[in-house]
Amino acid sequence: MAQQLIDRRDQEFVIWEQMALEEMLADERFRDFNRKACDLIITEARAIAVKEMLPTLAEGDRQGVRFENSAVKVPDCFHRVFDLIVEGEWHNLGVPQEMGGQGAPPFVSAAAGEYFMAANYALIAYAAMGNGTANMIQLFGTPEQKRLYVRNLTSSKWGGTMLLTEPEAGSDVGALTTAAVRNPDGTYLLTGSKIFITNGEHDLAENIIHPVLARIEGDPPGTRGISLFIVPKYLVNADGSLGKRNDIICTGVEEKHGIHASATCSMSLGSRGSCIGYLLGGERAGMKIMFHMINHARMSTGLQAMAYASAAYLLALNFARERIQGRDLENFANPAAPSVPIIRHPDVRRNLLWMKSYVDGMRSFFYFMTGLGTRAAVCRTEKERRQYEDLFSMLTPVVKDYMAVKGHEVCVQAIQVHGGVGYTKDYLVEQYARDCKITSIYEGTSGIQAMDLLARKIGMNKGAVFVYFLGRIQETAATARQFDRLKPLADQVDAAQKKLGETAFNIGRLALSAEFRTAFAHALPFLHVMGDIIMAWMLLWRAATAARALDEGGHAKDLEFYDGQIKTAEFFIGTELQVTIGKMNAIEGSCPAAVKISDAGFGGL
Numbered sequence: 001m002a003q004q005l006i007d008r009r010d011q012e013f014v015i016w017e018q019m020a021l022e023e024m025l026a027d028e029r030f031r032d033f034n035r036k037a038c039d040l041i042i043t044e045a046r047a048i049a050v051k052e053m054l055p056t057l058a059e060g061d062r063q064g065v066r067f068e069n070s071a072v073k074v075p076d077c078f079h080r081v082f083d084l085i086v087e088g089e090w091h092n093l094g095v096p097q098e099m100g101g102q103g104a105p106p107f108v109s110a111a112a113g114e115y116f117m118a119a120n121y122a123l124i125a126y127a128a129m130g131n132g133t134a135n136m137i138q139l140f141g142t143p144e145q146k147r148l149y150v151r152n153l154t155s156s157k158w159g160g161t162m163l164l165t166e167p168e169a170g171s172d173v174g175a176l177t178t179a180a181v182r183n184p185d186g187t188y189l190l191t192g193s194k195i196f197i198t199n200g201e202h203d204l205a206e207n208i209i210h211p212v213l214a215r216i217e218g219d220p221p222g223t224r225g226i227s228l229f230i231v232p233k234y235l236v237n238a239d240g241s242l243g244k245r246n247d248i249i250c251t252g253v254e255e256k257h258g259i260h261a262s263a264t265c266s267m268s269l270g271s272r273g274s275c276i277g278y279l280l281g282g283e284r285a286g287m288k289i290m291f292h293m294i295n296h297a298r299m300s301t302g303l304q305a306m307a308y309a310s311a312a313y314l315l316a317l318n319f320a321r322e323r324i325q326g327r328d329l330e331n332f333a334n335p336a337a338p339s340v341p342i343i344r345h346p347d348v349r350r351n352l353l354w355m356k357s358y359v360d361g362m363r364s365f366f367y368f369m370t371g372l373g374t375r376a377a378v379c380r381t382e383k384e385r386r387q388y389e390d391l392f393s394m395l396t397p398v399v400k401d402y403m404a405v406k407g408h409e410v411c412v413q414a415i416q417v418h419g420g421v422g423y424t425k426d427y428l429v430e431q432y433a434r435d436c437k438i439t440s441i442y443e444g445t446s447g448i449q450a451m452d453l454l455a456r457k458i459g460m461n462k463g464a465v466f467v468y469f470l471g472r473i474q475e476t477a478a479t480a481r482q483f484d485r486l487k488p489l490a491d492q493v494d495a496a497q498k499k500l501g502e503t504a505f506n507i508g509r510l511a512l513s514a515e516f517r518t519a520f521a522h523a524l525p526f527l528h529v530m531g532d533i534i535m536a537w538m539l540l541w542r543a544a545t546a547a548r549a550l551d552e553g554g555h556a557k558d559l560e561f562y563d564g565q566i567k568t569a570e571f572f573i574g575t576e577l578q579v580t581i582g583k584m585n586a587i588e589g590s591c592p593a594a595v596k597i598s599d600a601g602f603g604g605l
């Protein structure tokens, strides 16, 4: 039967064969999870995603959220399925057991997350966002705060949010003006306005716990003067019961391009002068603490984009197998020849393989990162932990933006494969393309991820992390060279990583020179060539894994799957990677036109 949302065989290949994540299960913290249990959980997650969540996707988009008298109603069809998710505790699969979650290995939670996000991102986000809020409280809260909030958030009895953005403080969070004043009892009074707050108000939880960034009266400007406060919608009494309504209200919801079922709220704090907040962590430590949630959210955003891309690709693939149009190219001049499914046309095949190469590469990249994160947590030595954590940190902006941008491009190409009907609301690819666009905007825009990579990440530990990263690619190339048919591919990937090293060195040097503006004008293209080379690396790694399985005689039913891995690597390295070489030449050329052109020179005056 045609696969929906996620290609199950591909997901299994990445988890068990390519990334060999089974070895993680040896750690004591995952003692309840053997391979069979993991497979069962993923199978069940797929069933609930396909049978229960997916049917609410288009309906949720059509009805959207409704704002009435400071209240927000989610689409009607969400309520029953939300209850199912929460009763089955699907939303807290990866949350540690001591916080009330299931404690599943992160790769199992990612596998289920792929399905849930592809089936209905807006819906799963209502249930799962509280985990991020809970995590910050668990790490930085007082024992009392942990007792009052953590389990109510991870159980999804209460919802969670993150309140950073203000009308004049978007990418520049340090410009925020929400103010906090100390009360004699140790609480704070907050006043200000926040905008674009995901799930800031809705009717799926009895309480909502808002982590709010604000500046305590008299604290310095910029990010170093920011503190973080827990601001509950309903104050919570010492015995855990709900107290009086706090002075934080939703003043409206946005009409958006996509994710219509997700409530994007404007929030007013302290309009009656009585918005109570509780400090989380120390004063002025707000940004450091919030970054725990932001980094997690950046990974999750990459997964969101990949999930949309995966679902859109499978829709396009299934459509291309069924849609009959045009004659086979070899019968082009013969009007009597039968029409064929469009998957027979070389241009459609190219487009499908283009989409497959990105979806496959992104999936492998994501599980590589998941493996790094888990290895950092379970490894024995401090040196290893640092190595994994640093690489994870360096690659986070690439996961976030590359997957957002490529995920969206895949969704757009899925429309193309559908032709005219793909542009209508009758087919889900149209919604996936709209919904996916947000991923390159929230949790830090493309431009912000690129700055993070160039200014903070590639030079980490005097470039040692970048060198380690390139070394990992070289290792894969060496493995792939053991298979004759992969040698030319391995050589090309090896040459590309070498050139990437030179490009990184040159752009890094430019960033430290008087021409630093020019370097930053090339920062996003640099992030994207890094992503391209990671795709080539991941696909070569897949091909080597498949070649080994073929050499070992793999099951007959798997032969085409494995051969497909090798063809996908051949395609990407033979086409897309060639363009990447040109893009690296362009970055090395350091054309300064974008910074030298005068403002008036852009025209339009």
Ligand SMILES: Cc1cc2nc3c(=O)[nH]c(=O)nc-3n(C[C@H](O)[C@H](O)[C@H](O)COP(=O)(O)OP(=O)(O)OC[C@H]3O[C@@H](n4cnc5c(N)ncnc54)[C@H](O)[C@@H]3O)c2cc1C
Pocket: 161, 162, 163, 164, 165, 169, 170, 171, 172, 195, 196, 197, 198, 199, 256, 264, 438, 441, 442, 443, 444, 445, 446, 447, 448, 451
């Ligand atoms: C649907 C949705 C949900 C959201 N959910 C949340 C949420 O839950 N909580 C929350 O706090 N916020 C949320 N946001 C806000 C989101 O994080 C911001 O919109 C985003 O960070 C960009 O800020 P901005 O919109 O003010 O754009 P701006 O910061 O004004 O940026 C405009 C453009 O300028 C570029 N730019 C700005 N500064 C720089 C710079 N220094 N260098 C290079 N380029 C720059 C940006 O890349 C962008 O292309 C959400 C937004 C949307 C649309």
